[in-house]
Amino acid sequence: MGKRMKKVKQRKKKVSIKAQMKNQWQLYLLILPAVIYFFVFNYMPLYGIQIAFKDYKAVSGIMGSAWVGLKQFTTFFHAYYFKRLMINTFLLNVLYLLCSFPIPIILAIFLNQIRGEKIKRMIQTSIYVPYFISTVVLAGMLYIFLSPTSGILNVIREMFGARAIDFMSESSMFRGIYILSGIWQSAGWGTILYIASLAGVDQSLYEAAEIDGASIWKKIYYIDIPSIIPVIMMVFILDCGRLLSSDTNKVLVMQTAGNIPTSDIIGVYVYNVGLGSGQFSYTAAIGLFINIINFVLIISVNRISKKMTDVGLF
Template sequence: MLGKMKKNYELYLLILIPVAYFAIFKYWPMYGVQIAFKDFVASKGVWGSEWVGLEHFQRFFESYNFKQIVGNTLLLSLLNLAIAFPFPIIVAIMLNQLRQQKMKKFIQTTIYAPYFISTVVLVGMLFIFLSPTSGLVNHIVTAFGHEPIMFMGEEKWFRPLYIFSSVWQETGFASVIYLAALAGIDPHLHEAAVMDGASKWHRIRHIDLPGIAPTIIVLFIMAVGNLMNVGFEKAFLMQTDLNVATSEIIPTYVYKVGIQRAEYSFSAAIGLFNSVINLILLVIVNKTTKKISGKGLF
């Protein structure tokens, strides 16, 4: 064993950095999860604080806004998954069918560029374009004889704007993975299908989609396993006093309780509850896809 390690020491040095990263920033902080079951006092430390069991969880479950917060998180996550997840697949298949390389590269660059825009800048753009007084969108609305719309101040517009911005920003980057999977499909399959008179739609249905199915399954399982972790930054930045009824989700609530109110144990309990739900969903979806398709994440 030591001989093999000495022989391939470069490889072990190469993986040392990512292993150290996960050990220090992912696994070591997990010991602090125990404050979810304690009445944490900073002066006493994690080990010195008194155990209170499931008191913080019970408090969260019995809070007046429990259903609203969990419901908002689930609804926003499910809508985002149902709408934003298929878009990169569709875009990748459409780009794969283009034969004009210059046009293909131009479209790829155009849809890929928004990924590099920071969340703060993205939300700032939304506020500017959707402003009821000076926004471009409302100028168009008023030009057709309608009253300006308070997009960022009405509850019903929060979810559509959140999902639309996610699709616009993330589709280009996510489609790269599917394009790579499509590039790995044997071109002889398409040639044989063309010889047999198959149309583009038939080739997409019977060659492209089955070819990238394993990639879709893996990414779908990972997306479901991260279902409850809705992007905190964008939701928090888009949140206003007027749309808080639909924009208040678990991550924003944890921030307000844990950072602004300094209720560390209570916020840790909510975060742990969120993580457990994600873990349960991940295991269920992984087992289900394994039974249906024979492929899974683990």
């Protein structure tokens, strides 16, 4: 009896493998659209990178333009605005990462301590909402609220007798506004991963701690924080990998004539000069330069983190 069962099972397995092999072409057909998509929108542009080493002329096209070697790169490295662009890009991103990174962790830990599922869910639902607001609308809200004539912030300032400030045209205010609005928009959303891993913490740990007379602060410190460290590391690596690819779209809509000294970052420069004045080869070279830095950055951060904490992305 047992033997027969085994035989039947074996035959079943054989059939399924055979069926699988027979229909392999269907798998390839199913994945084909995704493969084509990435080929057209990600791999074909790689072919266009060659214009960074050429002098692109629209009439000759990508292939036909003349090679110039590293000329575009050296021009950029020697340009007077090179230092400014690099510093602006670097500072904006590092400051943003440092300021915004801890906040979702804090929010998740305190949200986890709220008693009452209903209130918890309500808070969760509402802190995600800003994430769904578009860049353009976010910038629009900034312009409205910070307007020197009717913005609410200046209305309040004037109530206390202070002078109205045109926040969006102050270059010293740009980074602060960028960072704070970024936190407002994405801190709530950033809690998702932490909340998920906090929900997975073994409940018996809390019960044991309670019997031992641990206060909530102690439970947070000794149970919650250690249990989300791997997730924290993972998010940190991901964020570091994106260090120089700051939100060009957002800076582009926040840029005004007044705040250019601090808001001029590489992505915005590439857009303005590349598409605005048609210096395609030059800006393609700048873009490639940043891409390479980013690539090296994410690989090294991943290496370091793997060595130190055993958490890595790949």
